[in-house]
Amino acid sequence: MELQDAINQRHSIRQFTDKPVEKKTITKIVELAQRAPSWVNSQPWQVYCAMGETLQKIKDAYHEQDIAGKQGNSDLPVMSREDWDPQTQANMKQWRSGIVHHFANFDVAHENMTNASNTLYNSPVILYITIPKASPDWSIFDAGLFAENIMLAATAYGLGTIPTYNSVRFPTILHQTLGVPEDERFIVGISLGYQADTTINSYHSERRPVDEILHFN
Ligand SMILES: Cc1cc2nc3c(=O)[nH]c(=O)nc-3n(C[C@H](O)[C@H](O)[C@H](O)COP(=O)(O)O)c2cc1C
Numbered sequence: 325m326e327l328q329d330a331i332n333q334r335h336s337i338r339q340f341t342d343k344p345v346e347k348k349t350i351t352k353i354v355e356l357a358q359r360a361p362s363w364v365n366s367q368p369w370q371v372y373c374a375m376g377e378t379l380q381k382i383k384d385a386y387h388e389q390d391i392a393g394k395q396g397n398s399d400l401p402v403m404s405r406e407d408w409d410p411q412t413q414a415n416m417k418q419w420r421s422g423i424v425h426h427f428a429n430f431d432v433a434h435e436n437m438t439n440a441s442n443t444l445y446n447s448p449v450i451l452y453i454t455i456p457k458a459s460p461d462w463s464i465f466d467a468g469l470f471a472e473n474i475m476l477a478a479t480a481y482g483l484g485t486i487p488t489y490n491s492v493r494f495p496t497i498l499h500q501t502l503g504v505p506e507d508e509r510f511i512v513g514i515s516l517g518y519q520a521d522t523t524i525n526s527y528h529s530e531r532r533p534v535d536e537i538l539h540f541n
Contacts (some may be wrong), residue, residue, distance in 0.1 A: 331476065336485070336487075338524045338525060345517055353478050357471075360469040360470040363463065368455040368467065371452065371453055372451070379449070382450070382502075385494070385501065390442065398493055399509035400509075419530075422530060423437065440524060444491055450516070452498060464511060475514065482518075483516055487514050488515065492512060492513050
């Protein structure tokens with residue numbers, strides 16, 4: 325697959341089939357992603373692959389937290405939407421209205437998004453990316469580059485992905501279930517699998533015109 329095609333085809337998949345992904349394929353994807361650049365080649369990332377019974381335990385434990393009305397407590401802080409810059413707020417609003425338009429009905433869109441979120445997208449695999457707690461903000465940047473490489477490589481292997489805050493909302497559960505040392509922090513979880521043929525997955529979010537974000541001097 326051409327790189328341009330992988331970049332254009334990648335979009336967030338919010339419903340996966342039950343078809344498992346082979347460990348061999350996951351290993352190849354992560355190995356490719358390791359080519360990402362990082363500050364002084366620090367390669368700050370670790371990847372914890374949750375699948376099968378382990379992933380089910382995480383999903384069950386998250387469900388219990390949700391039923392108990394617990395708020396997420398991710399390692400990276402979440403900023404309330406009103407505090408974002410007006411242009412980024414406008415982009416977020418556009419995304420939401422795009423989804424509603426795609427489903428042609430707010431209630432259906434809301435129900436689909438909520439179900440997808442509550443089941444962690446029914447994905448057979450989540451790749452959890454961590455970095456050491458003792459690392460600079462630059463390592464978060466590096467982890468982002470690594471994460472995008474994972475998603476593009478997965479696209480080239482015919483797999484769908486979605487990076488989510490949702491999957492890293494309860495780090496205590498993740499430390500316990502995945503045996504992740506306490507001196508690491510969770511940056512993002514990438515759900516991975518074969519995409520289901522559903523309306524929610526056919527949504528391609530828009531981007532601002534390039535001349536609004538590219539400034540030649
Ligand atoms: C760090 C990060 C966290 C995200 N968390 C969520 C999430 O919790 N739930 C969700 O539905 N989408 C989540 N997304 C996906 C974004 O909504 C999505 O990338 C964006 O709308 C652009 O759409 P696209 O990925 O289809 O191009 C997240 C994306 C990133 C990069």
